[in-house]
Amino acid sequence: MALSTSVKxxxxxxxxxxxxxxxxxxxxxxNCYVLVKRNNGDHPLNLPAxxxxxxxxIREVRPITDLRAPIAQADTTCYNEPVPGGVQIHPLGKNxxxxxxxxxxxxxxDGNRRWGILSNWHVLCGGxxxxxxxxxxxxxxxxxxxxxxDWEPVSPDLINRFxxxxxxxxxxxxxxxxxxxRLSGRPAPAPVHPTPNLFVRKTGRTTDLTRAVCxxxxxxxxxxxxxxxxxxxxxxxxxxxxxxxxxxxxxxSLIITETALHPVALLFAGNDELTIGCPLxxxxxxxxxxxxxxx
Amino acid sequence: xxxxxxxxxxGMTQAQAxxxxxxxxxxxxxxxxxxxxxxxxxxxxxxPDPEEPYKPGTRERCGx
Numbered sequence: 001m002a003l004s005t006s007v008k009x010x011x012x013x014x015x016x017x018x019x020x021x022x023x024x025x026x027x028x029x030x031n032c033y034v035l036v037k038r039n040n041g042d043h044p045l046n047l048p049a050x051x052x053x054x055x056x057x058i059r060e061v062r063p064i065t066d067l068r069a070p071i072a073q074a075d076t077t078c079y080n081e082p083v084p085g086g087v088q089i090h091p092l093g094k095n096x097x098x099x100x101x102x103x104x105x106x107x108x109x110d111g112n113r114r115w116g117i118l119s120n121w122h123v124l125c126g127g128x129x130x131x132x133x134x135x136x137x138x139x140x141x142x143x144x145x146x147x148x149x150d151w152e153p154v155s156p157d158l159i160n161r162f163x164x165x166x167x168x169x170x171x172x173x174x175x176x177x178x179x180x181x182r183l184s185g186r187p188a189p190a191p192v193h194p195t196p197n198l199f200v201r202k203t204g205r206t207t208d209l210t211r212a213v214c215x216x217x218x219x220x221x222x223x224x225x226x227x228x229x230x231x232x233x234x235x236x237x238x239x240x241x242x243x244x245x246x247x248x249x250x251x252x253s254l255i256i257t258e259t260a261l262h263p264v265a266l267l268f269a270g271n272d273e274l275t276i277g278c279p280l281x282x283x284x285x286x287x288x289x290x291x292x293x294x295x
Numbered sequence: 296x297x298x299x300x301x302x303x304x305x306g307m308t309q310a311q312a313x314x315x316x317x318x319x320x321x322x323x324x325x326x327x328x329x330x331x332x333x334x335x336x337x338x339x340x341x342x343p344d345p346e347e348p349y350k351p352g353t354r355e356r357c358g359x
Contacts, residue, residue: 078356078357079356079357080353080354080355080356080357081351081352081353081354081355081356082351082352082353105349112347113346113347114347115347115349142356142357143356145356170347171352173350174350174351174352174354175349175350175351175352176352176354176356177351178351293349294348294349
């Protein structure tokens with residue numbers, strides 16, 4: 001029996017050392033649940049009665065954090081127009097860098113369709129956000145690539161579904177971005193929902209092109225943003241078989257299917273074993289987002 | 296002009312009643328205009344701009 005989102009969230013919140021809860025086990029046992037917890041010693045597990053401890057697999061991993069990189073690790077690779085996805089971006093004056101996921105169109109707060117970029121809230125905004133704030137590539141030593149348009153803040157108190165924001169890439173009447181992703185090409189316009197065993201790829205500013213498989217969906221995850229932690233549900237988990245799928249700086253990367261390049265999820269958190277991505281449907285609905293570009 | 300004609304109350308002159316009537320007329324005239332502007336602000340009823348075409352730039356932005 002699959003656990004409901006409310007039960008997964010209850011387990012996550014009743015156990016401060018538990019980092020993720022999902023019901024996908026290596027042998028596809030439908031009565032098996034996985035708790036991912038910090039590897040920092042023994043703590044008793046507080047489980048609801050409908051989750052017998054014998055049905056639980058425990059994995060111990062390092063904390064799951066957002067995947068920005070400090071500005072001290074910024075690289076200086078600059079791209080001329082039109083700029084592809086998968087490159088480093090940096091909000092003016094902030095002390096971190098992340099990845100431009102992909103070019104897209106979206107509706108701004110006035111309901112007007114704009115062409116711009118998709119990345120994470122914690123990359124483009126990160127706490128204080130003002131519409132129109134310049135987003136630069138690779139850093140603010142170079143001209144702005146876009147201006148912050150709309151975002152959904154991540155809350156430490158609510159159940160979050162995604163970590164996303166959009167920025168308008170119209171600079172003096174021309175759009176600075178291309179509908180392609182570095183090292184991967186042009187993604188298919190139609191997003192697909194992540195499913196277990198789906199093979200995916202992403203291009204990020206830190207680890208470039210890497211591949212992984214989706215190992216869980218509908219996971220509830222506790223993500224550390226440094227000065228606060230936030231609970232997310234309905235998230236997808238990706239794991240690589242050899243090199244890490246992601247590293248700090250890859251936040252904002254668009255995860256796409258390995259062969260047909262359909263958008264799957266927006267990468268925003270992880271550790272050396274797991275990468276967490278937000279499925280795209282809630283993001284598409286929130287921003288009226290589209291990856292469809294004219295030929 | 297001043298369409299609100301009031302009869303003077305106790306201790307009030309006709310001129311004072313006419314003045315209050317003028318104030319009421321002005322307020323009733325301005326009310327719909329004010330409400331329309333206020334509702335426009337809170338519902339953001341401005342129609343969207345025409346669809347913006349995608350125009351990819353080809354500018355050199357790295358040569359600094």
